[in-house]
Amino acid sequence: MKRLGIVFVCGVLLFFLNSCAARQKNLFVLLADPDGKVGQIIVTNQGGSQVVAKPMHATEVKDAKAPPTEPFPMEKSEIDKIFGAALAAQPDPPAHYTLYFRTGSTDLIADSEKLLPEILAMIEARKSTDISIVGHTDRVGTTQQNYRLGLDRAGGVRQILVSKGVDPSIIEVDSHGEDNPLIKTEDEVPEPRNRRVEVTVR
Amino acid sequence: MRYLLAMICAFSLSCASFTAASDVPAGSVKTFKGMASIVRQGGIVSAKSGEKIFKGDILRTGADGSLGVIFKDDSVLSLGPNSELVIDDFLFSPAEGKLSFVTRMLKGTAAYLSGMIGKLAPQSIRFETPVASVGIRGTRFLAKVEEVKESVK
Numbered sequence: 001m002k003r004l005g006i007v008f009v010c011g012v013l014l015f016f017l018n019s020c021a022a023r024q025k026n027l028f029v030l031l032a033d034p035d036g037k038v039g040q041i042i043v044t045n046q047g048g049s050q051v052v053a054k055p056m057h058a059t060e061v062k063d064a065k066a067p068p069t070e071p072f073p074m075e076k077s078e079i080d081k082i083f084g085a086a087l088a089a090q091p092d093p094p095a096h097y098t099l100y101f102r103t104g105s106t107d108l109i110a111d112s113e114k115l116l117p118e119i120l121a122m123i124e125a126r127k128s129t130d131i132s133i134v135g136h137t138d139r140v141g142t143t144q145q146n147y148r149l150g151l152d153r154a155g156g157v158r159q160i161l162v163s164k165g166v167d168p169s170i171i172e173v174d175s176h177g178e179d180n181p182l183i184k185t186e187d188e189v190p191e192p193r194n195r196r197v198e199v200t201v202r
Numbered sequence: 203m204r205y206l207l208a209m210i211c212a213f214s215l216s217c218a219s220f221t222a223a224s225d226v227p228a229g230s231v232k233t234f235k236g237m238a239s240i241v242r243q244g245g246i247v248s249a250k251s252g253e254k255i256f257k258g259d260i261l262r263t264g265a266d267g268s269l270g271v272i273f274k275d276d277s278v279l280s281l282g283p284n285s286e287l288v289i290d291d292f293l294f295s296p297a298e299g300k301l302s303f304v305t306r307m308l309k310g311t312a313a314y315l316s317g318m319i320g321k322l323a324p325q326s327i328r329f330e331t332p333v334a335s336v337g338i339r340g341t342r343f344l345a346k347v348e349e350v351k352e353s354v355k
Contacts, residue, residue: 027346030342088268089313093317
Protein backbone atom coordinates (compact mmCIF):
# COMPACT_ATOMS: atom_id res chain seq x y z
CA MET A 1 0.00 0.00 0.00
CA LYS A 2 2.84 2.31 0.97
CA ARG A 3 4.66 1.50 -2.26
CA LEU A 4 1.54 2.20 -4.25
CA GLY A 5 1.35 5.59 -2.56
CA ILE A 6 4.93 6.41 -3.55
CA VAL A 7 4.25 5.34 -7.14
CA PHE A 8 1.18 7.55 -7.14
CA VAL A 9 3.09 10.56 -5.78
CA CYS A 10 5.86 9.99 -8.32
CA GLY A 11 3.28 9.75 -11.08
CA VAL A 12 1.68 13.01 -10.06
CA LEU A 13 5.10 14.66 -9.81
CA LEU A 14 6.10 13.41 -13.25
CA PHE A 15 2.85 14.62 -14.72
CA PHE A 16 3.37 18.01 -13.10
CA LEU A 17 6.98 18.28 -14.33
CA ASN A 18 5.92 17.25 -17.81
CA SER A 19 3.18 19.80 -18.02
CA CYS A 20 5.61 22.45 -16.80
CA ALA A 21 8.12 21.53 -19.46
CA ALA A 22 5.41 21.48 -22.12
CA ARG A 23 4.18 24.88 -21.07
CA GLN A 24 7.65 26.32 -21.45
CA LYS A 25 8.41 24.94 -24.90
CA ASN A 26 8.08 28.05 -27.08
CA LEU A 27 7.24 31.25 -25.27
CA PHE A 28 6.95 34.91 -26.25
CA VAL A 29 6.73 37.33 -23.34
CA LEU A 30 6.02 41.06 -23.57
CA LEU A 31 7.88 43.35 -21.17
CA ALA A 32 7.54 47.08 -20.50
CA ASP A 33 10.19 49.29 -22.15
CA PRO A 34 12.91 50.71 -19.85
CA ASP A 35 11.00 54.05 -19.86
CA GLY A 36 7.81 52.31 -18.71
CA LYS A 37 5.98 52.45 -22.04
CA VAL A 38 4.32 49.26 -23.22
CA GLY A 39 4.28 48.21 -26.87
CA GLN A 40 2.87 45.10 -28.48
CA ILE A 41 4.05 41.86 -30.01
CA ILE A 42 2.05 40.02 -32.63
CA VAL A 43 2.85 36.33 -32.78
CA THR A 44 1.76 34.69 -36.04
CA ASN A 45 2.03 31.23 -37.59
CA GLN A 46 0.02 28.90 -39.84
CA GLY A 47 -2.43 28.30 -36.98
CA GLY A 48 -3.29 31.95 -36.41
CA SER A 49 -2.20 35.16 -34.80
CA GLN A 50 -2.17 36.51 -31.25
CA VAL A 51 -1.49 40.04 -29.97
CA VAL A 52 0.18 40.39 -26.57
CA ALA A 53 -0.38 43.93 -25.27
CA LYS A 54 0.02 43.62 -21.49
CA PRO A 55 3.46 43.56 -19.83
CA MET A 56 4.59 40.25 -18.32
CA HIS A 57 1.99 38.41 -20.36
CA ALA A 58 3.00 35.62 -22.68
CA THR A 59 1.71 33.49 -25.50
CA GLU A 60 2.83 29.92 -25.94
CA VAL A 61 3.24 28.13 -29.25
CA LYS A 62 3.28 24.35 -29.46
CA ASP A 63 4.40 24.10 -33.09
CA ALA A 64 4.25 25.94 -36.43
CA LYS A 65 0.68 24.76 -37.07
CA ALA A 66 -0.82 25.21 -33.61
CA PRO A 67 -2.35 28.63 -32.98
CA PRO A 68 -0.55 30.76 -30.37
CA THR A 69 -2.42 30.56 -27.03
CA GLU A 70 -4.45 33.35 -25.44
CA PRO A 71 -2.01 35.64 -23.59
CA PHE A 72 -1.58 34.65 -19.95
CA PRO A 73 0.21 36.44 -17.08
CA MET A 74 3.59 35.21 -15.87
CA GLU A 75 5.14 35.67 -12.44
CA LYS A 76 8.43 37.57 -12.28
CA SER A 77 10.08 34.58 -10.60
CA GLU A 78 9.03 32.33 -13.49
CA ILE A 79 10.34 34.84 -16.08
CA ASP A 80 13.65 35.10 -14.21
CA LYS A 81 13.96 31.33 -14.03
CA ILE A 82 13.64 30.92 -17.79
CA PHE A 83 15.14 34.18 -19.06
CA GLY A 84 17.48 35.23 -16.21
CA ALA A 85 20.71 34.71 -18.19
CA ALA A 86 19.42 36.46 -21.33
CA LEU A 87 18.13 39.39 -19.24
CA ALA A 88 21.42 39.67 -17.33
CA ALA A 89 23.29 39.82 -20.66
CA GLN A 90 21.08 42.61 -22.02
CA PRO A 91 23.29 45.70 -22.55
CA ASP A 92 22.08 49.17 -21.56
CA PRO A 93 20.70 51.05 -24.58
CA PRO A 94 23.27 53.48 -26.04
CA ALA A 95 23.70 57.02 -24.66
CA HIS A 96 23.29 59.94 -27.09
CA TYR A 97 24.76 63.44 -26.97
CA THR A 98 24.40 66.39 -29.33
CA LEU A 99 27.12 69.04 -29.47
CA TYR A 100 26.57 72.38 -31.27
CA PHE A 101 29.00 74.57 -33.23
CA ARG A 102 29.59 78.17 -34.22
CA THR A 103 28.61 79.02 -37.79
CA GLY A 104 30.95 77.69 -40.50
CA SER A 105 33.48 76.52 -37.91
CA THR A 106 34.64 73.54 -35.89
CA ASP A 107 34.45 75.52 -32.62
CA LEU A 108 32.02 74.15 -30.06
CA ILE A 109 29.61 76.57 -28.39
CA ALA A 110 30.34 77.03 -24.66
CA ASP A 111 27.35 74.97 -23.43
CA SER A 112 28.38 72.02 -25.58
CA GLU A 113 31.96 72.20 -24.40
CA LYS A 114 30.62 71.68 -20.87
CA LEU A 115 29.09 68.36 -21.99
CA LEU A 116 32.45 66.81 -22.83
CA PRO A 117 33.31 65.61 -19.27
CA GLU A 118 29.88 63.95 -19.10
CA ILE A 119 30.54 62.09 -22.37
CA LEU A 120 33.95 60.96 -21.14
CA ALA A 121 32.43 59.77 -17.85
CA MET A 122 29.81 57.77 -19.77
CA ILE A 123 32.47 56.14 -21.98
CA GLU A 124 34.31 55.16 -18.80
CA ALA A 125 31.18 53.95 -16.94
CA ARG A 126 29.98 51.86 -19.88
CA LYS A 127 33.47 50.58 -20.63
CA SER A 128 32.44 51.49 -24.15
CA THR A 129 34.06 49.70 -27.07
CA ASP A 130 31.96 51.31 -29.81
CA ILE A 131 31.52 55.06 -30.20
CA SER A 132 30.21 56.85 -33.26
CA ILE A 133 30.61 60.54 -34.01
CA VAL A 134 28.54 61.98 -36.86
CA GLY A 135 28.96 65.56 -38.04
CA HIS A 136 26.14 67.72 -39.47
CA THR A 137 25.84 71.25 -40.84
CA ASP A 138 23.19 73.78 -41.79
CA ARG A 139 22.62 74.62 -45.46
CA VAL A 140 24.92 77.64 -45.78
CA GLY A 141 27.57 76.70 -48.37
CA THR A 142 27.69 73.93 -50.97
CA THR A 143 26.83 70.28 -50.32
CA GLN A 144 30.49 69.28 -50.74
CA GLN A 145 31.78 72.02 -48.45
CA ASN A 146 29.25 70.97 -45.84
CA TYR A 147 30.13 67.29 -46.10
CA ARG A 148 33.74 68.33 -45.44
CA LEU A 149 32.73 70.67 -42.58
CA GLY A 150 30.65 67.90 -40.97
CA LEU A 151 33.62 65.57 -41.21
CA ASP A 152 35.94 68.21 -39.71
CA ARG A 153 33.51 68.83 -36.84
CA ALA A 154 33.28 65.11 -36.09
CA GLY A 155 37.07 64.76 -36.44
CA GLY A 156 37.55 67.61 -33.97
CA VAL A 157 35.36 65.91 -31.36
CA ARG A 158 37.19 62.66 -31.97
CA GLN A 159 40.49 64.46 -31.38
CA ILE A 160 39.24 65.84 -28.06
CA LEU A 161 38.12 62.39 -26.86
CA VAL A 162 41.39 60.78 -27.95
CA SER A 163 43.41 63.51 -26.19
CA LYS A 164 41.52 62.56 -23.00
CA GLY A 165 42.59 58.95 -23.35
CA VAL A 166 39.82 57.28 -25.40
CA ASP A 167 41.14 54.48 -27.63
CA PRO A 168 40.97 55.82 -31.24
CA SER A 169 40.31 52.33 -32.66
CA ILE A 170 36.84 52.18 -31.05
CA ILE A 171 35.71 55.50 -32.58
CA GLU A 172 33.90 55.67 -35.91
CA VAL A 173 33.63 59.09 -37.60
CA ASP A 174 31.17 60.05 -40.33
CA SER A 175 29.55 63.12 -41.90
CA HIS A 176 26.01 63.62 -43.12
CA GLY A 177 26.85 67.18 -44.23
CA GLU A 178 23.68 69.19 -44.75
CA ASP A 179 21.57 66.13 -45.74
CA ASN A 180 20.25 65.12 -42.32
CA PRO A 181 19.01 68.27 -40.60
CA LEU A 182 17.18 68.32 -37.27
CA ILE A 183 15.25 71.33 -38.55
CA LYS A 184 14.36 71.41 -42.25
CA THR A 185 15.22 74.71 -43.95
CA GLU A 186 15.57 76.26 -47.41
CA ASP A 187 19.05 76.26 -48.94
CA GLU A 188 21.53 78.86 -47.62
CA VAL A 189 19.52 79.42 -44.40
CA PRO A 190 21.67 79.45 -41.25
CA GLU A 191 20.23 77.19 -38.53
CA PRO A 192 22.23 76.76 -35.29
CA ARG A 193 20.37 73.57 -34.31
CA ASN A 194 21.61 71.84 -37.46
CA ARG A 195 25.28 72.73 -36.82
CA ARG A 196 25.91 69.74 -34.65
CA VAL A 197 27.80 66.55 -33.94
CA GLU A 198 25.96 63.51 -32.62
CA VAL A 199 27.91 61.24 -30.32
CA THR A 200 26.63 57.72 -29.58
CA VAL A 201 28.27 55.79 -26.75
CA ARG A 202 27.54 52.06 -26.94
CA MET B 203 40.78 38.31 -76.12
CA ARG B 204 38.07 35.99 -74.87
CA TYR B 205 40.45 34.82 -72.19
CA LEU B 206 41.03 38.41 -71.11
CA LEU B 207 37.28 39.03 -70.89
CA ALA B 208 36.88 35.94 -68.73
CA MET B 209 39.68 37.21 -66.49
CA ILE B 210 38.00 40.60 -66.14
CA CYS B 211 34.68 38.92 -65.33
CA ALA B 212 36.25 36.72 -62.70
CA PHE B 213 38.08 39.68 -61.21
CA SER B 214 35.02 41.90 -60.97
CA LEU B 215 33.02 39.01 -59.46
CA SER B 216 35.63 38.48 -56.78
CA CYS B 217 35.58 42.22 -56.11
CA ALA B 218 31.80 42.14 -55.72
CA SER B 219 31.94 39.33 -53.17
CA PHE B 220 34.71 41.16 -51.34
CA THR B 221 32.61 44.32 -50.92
CA ALA B 222 29.70 42.23 -49.66
CA ALA B 223 31.93 40.68 -47.01
CA SER B 224 33.35 43.99 -45.83
CA ASP B 225 29.90 45.53 -45.46
CA VAL B 226 29.22 48.11 -42.77
CA PRO B 227 28.76 46.49 -39.35
CA ALA B 228 25.23 45.98 -38.02
CA GLY B 229 26.37 46.31 -34.42
CA SER B 230 28.91 45.16 -31.87
CA VAL B 231 29.20 42.77 -28.95
CA LYS B 232 28.74 44.47 -25.59
CA THR B 233 28.47 41.64 -23.05
CA PHE B 234 29.51 38.00 -23.12
CA LYS B 235 29.97 35.13 -20.70
CA GLY B 236 31.17 31.54 -21.01
CA MET B 237 30.96 29.99 -24.47
CA ALA B 238 29.82 32.73 -26.84
CA SER B 239 30.81 32.98 -30.47
CA ILE B 240 29.97 34.36 -33.87
CA VAL B 241 29.79 32.10 -36.91
CA ARG B 242 30.82 34.09 -39.99
CA GLN B 243 31.26 32.66 -43.49
CA GLY B 244 31.97 29.21 -42.12
CA GLY B 245 34.53 30.39 -39.56
CA ILE B 246 34.03 30.86 -35.82
CA VAL B 247 35.04 34.01 -33.97
CA SER B 248 35.04 34.07 -30.15
CA ALA B 249 32.90 36.89 -28.81
CA LYS B 250 34.76 39.77 -27.22
CA SER B 251 33.69 43.25 -26.23
CA GLY B 252 33.59 45.53 -29.28
CA GLU B 253 33.62 42.65 -31.79
CA LYS B 254 31.71 43.84 -34.85
CA ILE B 255 28.56 42.01 -35.94
CA PHE B 256 27.61 41.83 -39.63
CA LYS B 257 24.57 40.84 -41.65
CA GLY B 258 24.71 37.08 -42.16
CA ASP B 259 26.43 36.37 -38.84
CA ILE B 260 25.14 33.63 -36.54
CA LEU B 261 25.29 34.36 -32.81
CA ARG B 262 25.80 31.21 -30.76
CA THR B 263 26.12 30.44 -27.05
CA GLY B 264 27.05 27.22 -25.23
CA ALA B 265 25.63 25.65 -22.06
CA ASP B 266 27.27 28.29 -19.81
CA GLY B 267 27.17 31.15 -22.31
CA SER B 268 25.39 34.45 -22.83
CA LEU B 269 25.89 37.25 -25.34
CA GLY B 270 24.61 40.83 -25.65
CA VAL B 271 24.78 42.96 -28.82
CA ILE B 272 23.99 46.64 -29.47
CA PHE B 273 22.93 47.39 -33.04
CA LYS B 274 23.56 50.60 -34.98
CA ASP B 275 19.91 51.64 -34.68
CA ASP B 276 20.08 51.28 -30.85
CA SER B 277 18.30 47.92 -30.83
CA VAL B 278 19.61 45.68 -28.07
CA LEU B 279 19.56 41.91 -28.30
CA SER B 280 20.87 39.32 -25.87
CA LEU B 281 20.98 35.54 -25.75
CA GLY B 282 20.91 33.14 -22.80
CA PRO B 283 22.66 29.73 -22.80
CA ASN B 284 22.37 27.13 -25.61
CA SER B 285 21.04 29.69 -28.04
CA GLU B 286 21.45 30.39 -31.72
CA LEU B 287 20.26 33.35 -33.76
CA VAL B 288 20.94 34.44 -37.36
CA ILE B 289 21.15 38.10 -38.43
CA ASP B 290 19.46 37.65 -41.82
CA ASP B 291 19.29 41.32 -42.71
CA PHE B 292 20.24 44.66 -41.23
CA LEU B 293 19.96 47.99 -43.04
CA PHE B 294 20.00 51.32 -41.26
CA SER B 295 20.14 54.37 -43.55
CA PRO B 296 17.32 56.58 -42.28
CA ALA B 297 18.28 59.43 -44.66
CA GLU B 298 17.61 57.17 -47.66
CA GLY B 299 14.67 55.43 -45.98
CA LYS B 300 16.50 52.10 -46.11
CA LEU B 301 15.53 50.23 -42.97
CA SER B 302 15.39 46.52 -42.33
CA PHE B 303 16.08 44.23 -39.41
CA VAL B 304 15.43 40.52 -39.87
CA THR B 305 16.57 37.96 -37.31
CA ARG B 306 15.93 34.24 -37.17
CA MET B 307 16.11 32.51 -33.82
CA LEU B 308 16.86 28.79 -34.05
CA LYS B 309 16.91 27.86 -30.37
CA GLY B 310 17.38 29.06 -26.82
CA THR B 311 16.35 32.22 -25.01
CA ALA B 312 16.58 35.85 -26.11
CA ALA B 313 15.74 39.32 -24.85
CA TYR B 314 15.04 42.02 -27.45
CA LEU B 315 14.58 45.77 -27.15
CA SER B 316 13.73 47.53 -30.40
CA GLY B 317 15.53 50.71 -31.47
CA MET B 318 15.17 53.38 -34.15
CA ILE B 319 14.05 51.01 -36.92
CA GLY B 320 11.22 50.02 -34.58
CA LYS B 321 10.23 53.66 -34.24
CA LEU B 322 10.64 54.67 -37.90
CA ALA B 323 9.37 51.55 -39.67
CA PRO B 324 8.05 48.83 -37.33
CA GLN B 325 6.89 46.78 -40.33
CA SER B 326 10.51 46.34 -41.48
CA ILE B 327 11.42 44.37 -38.33
CA ARG B 328 10.93 40.64 -38.49
CA PHE B 329 11.80 38.20 -35.74
CA GLU B 330 11.41 34.66 -37.09
CA THR B 331 11.39 31.40 -35.16
CA PRO B 332 10.67 27.82 -36.28
CA VAL B 333 7.16 27.96 -34.76
CA ALA B 334 6.02 31.55 -35.37
CA SER B 335 7.11 35.01 -36.46
CA VAL B 336 6.92 37.96 -34.10
CA GLY B 337 5.76 41.39 -35.21
CA ILE B 338 7.12 44.17 -33.01
CA ARG B 339 5.40 47.45 -32.19
CA GLY B 340 8.03 49.57 -30.43
CA THR B 341 8.85 47.26 -27.60
CA ARG B 342 10.79 44.86 -25.47
CA PHE B 343 10.09 41.15 -25.34
CA LEU B 344 11.51 37.74 -24.48
CA ALA B 345 11.50 34.62 -26.61
CA LYS B 346 12.15 31.00 -25.77
CA VAL B 347 12.45 28.62 -28.67
CA GLU B 348 12.91 24.87 -28.60
CA GLU B 349 15.24 23.49 -31.23
CA VAL B 350 13.43 21.72 -34.03
CA LYS B 351 15.14 18.37 -34.61
CA GLU B 352 15.32 17.26 -38.23
CA SER B 353 12.64 14.61 -38.59
CA VAL B 354 13.80 11.28 -40.02
CA LYS B 355 11.77 10.30 -43.05
